[in-house]
Amino acid sequence: MQRIFSGVQPTGNLHLGNYLGAIRNWVRLQSEYECIFCIVDMHAITLWQDPKELVKNTREVAAGMIAAGVDASKHIVFNQSMVPAHAQLAWIFNCVARMGWLNRMTQFKDKAGKHKENASVGLFAYPNLMSADILAYKATHVPVGEDQKQHLELARDTAQKFNNDYGVEFFPLPEPLIFGAAARVMSLRDGSKKMSKSDESDYSRINMTDDADAIALKIRKAKTDLEPLPASAEGLDGRPEASNLLGIYAALADREKAEVISQFAGRQFSDFKKELVDLAVSVLGPINAEMKRLMEDTSHIDAVLRSGAERADSIARPIIKDVYDIVGFHHP
Known part of the structure; x- marks a missing residue:
């Protein structure tokens, strides 16, 4: 079976955009692929994180994934820092990828802004760690949004260069999995901006932890x-x-937008919003209830992450051993 690797940042406040744009798609991939879902806490610290918040957010993302239908017994859910292969392979890729490649990464320019000299080295080399995330498992496919296509290209270039440099056919060139019209969910306060957890107004987003009353109020x-x-x-x-x-x-009804437009043509927003509230609550209510239950039992979440890390490590460790042999690292 082909293998998917996908990662999500532990940034807390999972919202409707995260669910419709990524998590729901992961749930649907489970029947077709062997899936490795990683909470990328090592990527998170390229920008400073409060350590206690990082632990809480890691658990919350795991709870959100499981509540939404990711099956952690059949597939692998873990946090990145628990498996050494990510850091081990990232260093080797730091020595394979070229500065020029990283200089072209648009996300670094966006995140570093005008203060490039003050950005962490980690933020600059972030794409090499992303390549390592994927290739430490020899993943064949990676679900990507528009903003991640460039990083996947870099992973393919790095795999190709490693293979060429060492005269091996070792790493596969991972293929992108691009979903049809992925739901691009915008702010409820400003339809020109993406829904974001960093928006000051909580009314701009529907959080996956919102109960039915909060969802109804925000839509109204x-x-x-x-x-x-x-x-x-x-x-x-x-x-x-x-x-x-x-x-x-x-997106919530899993229908074409054109179909929905014709259904509600000529109706007032007050009418439409009532139906949207009912639909949102029916889809998100059970996820919200399950998430709350899981967050109250952190020992269960931690057990899921431990088990996932052990299984991820058992796949990655022999791959890293082979990489070390190819590179010439001597381990007598």
Whole structure:
């Protein structure tokens, strides 16, 4: 069976965008692939993290994944720092990848901003660790969004260069798994900005920990305009909030957006929002309840992560041993 590797940052406050954009897709991949789902705590510290918050957030992300339907008994869920192979292979890739490749990474420019000289070395070399995450398991496929395509290209280039440098056919070149029209979930307060946990207003996002009352309140307060809902996609031009709410409804209902637009054509937002509340609560309510239950039993979450790390390590360790032999590291 082909193997998927996918990672998620332990940034806390998992929201609807994380669920529709990534976690729900992972749940659907489980029947077709062997899946390794990693909470990338080593990537997280490229920007400073409060240690206690990092522990809490790691558990919360694991709880969110399991509550949403990731089967941690059949597939692997763990946090990155528990498996040494990630750091071991990242160093080797630091010596394989070229500075020029990393200089072209747009995400570094975005995150470092104007203060490039003050950014951590980790933030700059982050893509080499991402390559190691994937290739330490010889993963064949990686689910990627638009913003990660460049990093996957770098992983392929690094695998190719390693194979060429050492005259081996060792690492596979991982393929991207790009989902159809992935739900791009925008802020409930500003339809031109992505839904984000860093937005100051909690009303801008639906958190996976929100109960039915909070979900209903946030949808009722979501920004809209005065016009009724349009009869076609063209009618959404210049109406980002309308477009966002219709897109959220379509994603939650697992239907085409055009179909939803025609269903609600000409209706008032007040009407539409009532139906969106019912749908959001029916989909997210059970996930929220299960997440809360899991977060109250941290010993269970920790046991899942330990078991996942042991299984991940058993796959990665022989691969790293072979890499060490190829590179010429002497371990008598």
